[in-house]
Amino acid sequence: MESKTIRFVRQGELVSLGNVPPERTLLEVLREDLGCTGTKEGCGEGDCGACTVVIAERDDGALKYRAINSCIRLAHSVDGMALWTVEDLAAADGTLHPAQEAMVRCHGSQCGFCTPGFVMSLFGMYQNHVCRGEAVTRELAQEELSGNLCRCTGYRPILDAAQQMARLPAARVDERAILAQLDQAAALRAQAPASGAYLAPTSLAELLALRAANPRAQIVAGCTDVGLWVTKLHMQFAQVLDVTGVRELRRVETYDRHLAIGAAVTLTDAFEALVAQWPQLKTFANRFAGLPVRNSGTLGGNVANGSPIGDSMPLLIALGAHVVLLSARGHRDMPLEQFYTGYRKNVLAQDEVVGWIKVPTTPHPGPLPQAGEGAFVRAYKISKRYDDDISAICLVISMRIENGVVQNVGIGAGGVAATPARAVQAEAALRGRAWTLEAAQQAAAALRSEFQPISDMRASAAYRAEVLGNLLQRFWLESQGVQQINLENFRVEEASLP
Template sequence: MNNQVIQFVRCGEIMEVRNVPPTRTLLELLRDDLNCTGTKEGCNEGDCGACIVVLGEAQGEKIHYSAVNSCIRMAHSVNGLALWTAEDLAAPDGALHPAQQAIVDCHGSQCGFCTPGFVMSLFGMYQNHVAQGHAITRELAQEELSGNLCRCTGYRPILDAAQRMASLPQPASDATKTLQKLEQIAQAGQAREADFSYKSPKTLSDLLSARTQHPIAQIVAGCTDVGLWVNKLHRNFEQVLDVSGVAELRQIADQDNTLTIGAAVKLTDAFAALVANRPQLHTFATRFAGLPVRNSGTLGGNIANGSPIGDSMPLLISLGASVVLASERGQREMPLERLYTGYRQNVMAADEVLAFIQVPKASPGELVRIYKISKRFDDDISAICLALNLHIVDGQVASASIGVGGVAATPVRAVQTEAALTGQPWNPATVAQATATLRAEFSPISDMRASADYRVQVLGNLLQRFWLESQGATGINLECFTLEGVQA
């Protein structure tokens, strides 16, 4: 039996639960153990948003709110955080929160199954924007609701509700009390027992020590992949090592020529740093899963998992990123693409962890684009991901760096295509030759997302698009189009 105590703040009070298995999900804890059935189970794999709850974390004198999928979040991961579910938003006198009232006013609920998840996403949006005095635009609402699916196709009134929230009376804030309770948990040392069923070190040295002592423990961060293994493959882990609380791994260092991103930095924050340096990556960043997945998942987790269709790796490969592996024996650094040895296999020793990602910052003459091809525009897994980084000097390709996903057992660098471009004039003839080289460089498989022939053809098409965009062509992708009559 697991005797570790899980402590979190809910409705302004500290809650404690015991005897929770290390791989029990937050959704199971809520519905089955705490009888909070307002949170729904839909897909059970982080795709539909019916299970969304909001987590709060103290950041100085404020609380940062994150909408997350409870179905793929481990219950132990909320230790020391604040938690809100759909049952927690209304005032004691029954007055609805603006997120709830706006849904009612705008007729945003149809069958109702997805509604609790939408309301929680709206609550997170309200706390992070409206409560801070910022407006919610239509574009922002579409981006931040990307992790919620409505099977009744009722999106318009829900988007209306997102914008209406700001016009409703602002509820009383319980932030001060919540912060006091979070501090109380922190000062109490979280009252965690000594057994190792679920360990959450707070420093890098403690993490490396734990990894040395328990090399077979399953490492988790946001659990956006491990949660799938638990729910869909019915895998169980007796020992779980959670790196998401390690202080050093939660930092982003902006140095002169490099961004150093800790492996436990949430995808939301990691992409924000990358977009701040390269604004053209904004659309790609918002298409990397839905916001609740980005709020839980970490950049280091996506890289370490090593899926051939993990979208961050092709981008980082094209940017010349390297990874730093750490153990009690020391650290070593290598180009990201050299991390992988096969399908979801890597060079990390049993006592090593992925600690940092080093990303060179944008340089003069750089031309960067990344293309994600998927069956659904938002919240979907890629069939093909192509990232290109060219330096054009006086009409010639001075250097080329290309990362590709979905064409091999691992994320890969298109070295032959890079060679076909480097030193050549940037013109249609060079692009045509490079297109042929790119199509011949890989032998992708056919699967449920795309056929091999489709992948080969699309790779070349994307390089052609890259050429056209470099020449100022417009109206050739979805980013160029807006729906007429949509409220801004």
């Protein structure tokens, strides 16, 4: 089946590529077809960041920049976007971009293999912050470089480089020219029929019609999971249906009592909306993979994938989220936990897609019930590595207390069953009871016995069961004002010896 032509803007030109198989990755196209060997292949699974490139697309009349992993991103997904690789940053006369020059001055490169990926993440940071007059703090640099790994330098000089960029002579992107070229690419794209091996609808009606006509097409969004099927399992797809261009599903809409997050909203933007409602979720959101993964992956994709160790589902379940399924026949609305039927299995019909995730909102939520009253949310992620790692256990607790009594509670758990799950027994042990140590201990015991986790490379079954209960007791301790058990409150300078 013929694939449509891919068009993207690079180095001031509109690049056109034809006959690209639907499962071919962006990294393969860059290195093997275009000769851009500065972009490196490290892990092939979006974990190390050596393959990082930056893409941009029109957003309210300007360009929105995102650093992404090219190793697991399908090449067709950048159709109609602007693209930068490490070869594109230096000026025509050889003058290095501030992202490159800062790395040189701060001695941020040693063996050099990871350097192109770091430079591209720094370039994304430069465009999104420095060019807008925003300071790059140490904290911001650590957050936005979390998806890039280095085994040589120890990170300090790279973090120094991130903060040095703003002090160097400015380098500007000609956004007006790029926007004009993107408009040209969009016009050419609109002329192409919505058929072939890679289907990329731009409206909801078009998506539902294509899904009904092509029920066996592999649905993709950011490809942070499907990309692994390509790179690790060597899977091939006769036809791909990409939902990320559907404008109705790219929005976050705020209503009186809930947020409606479209299935094509990136994890970065989805978590931004959730953190705006619950600021205490910021650390949890930052620990959901590295920034390049969050910049590609979508909340709808994470939900539809249904991995039992996916972090967004325990959070959404605890918050009482619903998922809306769409087809040309109509829509279905159900609590998220009812969407799953088994390991990576769900109730989606062949002609359906995930449309929206509806998340109930709570007025003025607080971080923890230290005052004994109000609505509170707390999310815990247990993993072997603090940054950019998959959870062994994830537990999220949402609680509302009135007059010292637990009026409502939602507990979502990951890593403990074949699907993301609601802890029904632990919730029942708390609902309607005074929020006391005894109640917390009894709920912890119920939580330990409610699931039968397995042992695997990340944790043993016994460890998972024990830690589940411990996390609920930790929630109790934190509600009583204990802070030193929480890494969010840990500061290196406070722990250093005199």
